[in-house]
Amino acid sequence: MSDNNSEDEQLSNAASYDYSRDFIVEDSSASEDEQGNNQPSRRQRGMPFKETEGGRIILEVGQLFNNLNHFRVVLRDYVVQEGFELKRIKNDKDRYTAECAYEGCSWRIHASPIEDKTTFMIKILQPRHSCQKVHKNHEATAVWVARRFKALIEENLDIEAKFLRREIHRIYGLQLPPYTIYRAKHRVLNLTDNDHKKSYDQLHAYGYIVRRRNPGSMVLLHTLTPHIGAPSTFQRFFLSFQAQKEGFMFGCRPFIGVDGCHLKGKFPGVLLSAIAIDANNGVFPVAICICEGESKDSWSWFIDNLYRHIGMEDNRRMTFMSDKQKGVLLAIEKHWPRSSNRFCARHLAANMQR
Ligand SMILES: [Zn+2]
Known part of the structure; x- marks a missing residue:
């Protein structure tokens, strides 16, 4: 490159x-x-x-x-x-x-x-x-897409990545990953790293609006200030809407699956998520957390807050499913009384194959 x-x-x-x-x-x-x-x-x-x-x-x-x-x-x-x-x-x-x-x-x-x-x-x-x-x-990179489709994107700033992807497939017969299209679009729209950086400054305001418009929702922003007067840096963010809480409590089985995935992009980190299964066996998102990585500390912070948000009102005996990461198990044991653990069979199988 x-x-x-x-x-x-x-x-x-x-x-x-x-x-x-x-x-x-x-x-x-x-x-x-x-x-x-x-x-x-x-x-x-x-x-x-x-x-x-x-x-x-x-x-x-x-x-x-x-x-x-x-x-x-x-x-x-x-x-x-x-x-x-x-x-x-x-x-x-x-x-x-x-x-x-x-x-x-x-x-x-x-x-x-x-x-x-x-x-x-x-x-x-x-x-x-x-x-x-x-x-x-390999030549069809985000840079290539941005250059080739600059005019089209600029004419229609709200162009959907899906549409762009289909166009590329129609013209060139190429199946490009959505991430390439996304990056190309941002390139054309000139969304620089600075724009991403600035969005972190808006998290406070975002949290305020979410809580005002969706009473009962939990939005937490955890920042770190190295010393008095220094600018604070982003550490963790927790989000669960009131509707997610109610949907889980009244429409889902007492089951929570937790997992973490690495974020791609300019600012890396890990997305921890909690999902449930609804009455139609559909996946129901319960809460997310963006944090620095999968560690004992971050899992503990996530599960603790999840318990404060949902567990304190939902008295059902909860079953958790996880990939057997130590941090998760400890966090559940510590912060969620009346719960039991199951391990995800797919994760177990994948680990055995290594
Ligand atoms: Zn050839």
Whole structure:
């Protein structure tokens, strides 16, 4: 991914490429071999690369690109469009050589600068594949999606990730993970890390609104202030709406499943959750907690608060199900009297297989 950033910086270059520069360049080094050795001069005409009307990319020997990055950006689009993976053999300012990553496939491209040392020209292209189209593509990153679908996202800021995902599948035949789409959308909307950071400042206000609008809900924010006057940092957050509590007490069996999962994204952490099973055997969310990690302390904080919120009113004998993590067991034993423990068979099986 090391060339992602530099590619990014150059995106504006590629986008603002002046297609009206439709002159013909004569390049005397056009007949070099892949090592960059010039063959006896044989003049070859080059022409600036242009996308076709429908945005389809057709690559040909002799096409010219502003610079190496412009070539890389176009090639990446081409690779996704054609549905194959790229194996880069040479990738520097003097030459770019790549082949189809599928072993034995004969597709191959080689480009290098012309006399001005900046403009890149396709010198060799073996366009035929002897492989199958792929439906996953490493080139189709969030950066790629953001660039390719920038206009669409900007026109419709509320565009649903689901819709975008379908569009990509329709046009390119690619099944991208939802997370890639989400990141691409945020990239276009220019939601920087700072916006994420700022959202932590709003947790107080959020908690206040939740409690005001949903009386009986439990919202807890646990912060850490290293010394007086220092800014406090986020530690944990607990949320359970009154409706979840009532739904659990009056519509679910006295059973609570607890588990933790790691959060992806800029600010990592762990999401602890408590779920129940309703009368239709559907999963019913009871409470969540975002915390620093799965530890004795964090589980204890979560279960203690869950008990204060629900357990103190719900006198049923509760059965907990967990993945047998020590922190969970201790926390339940300590904070939830009149409860018993079951272990999740799927977790047990997974642990046995390790
Ligand atoms: Zn191939």
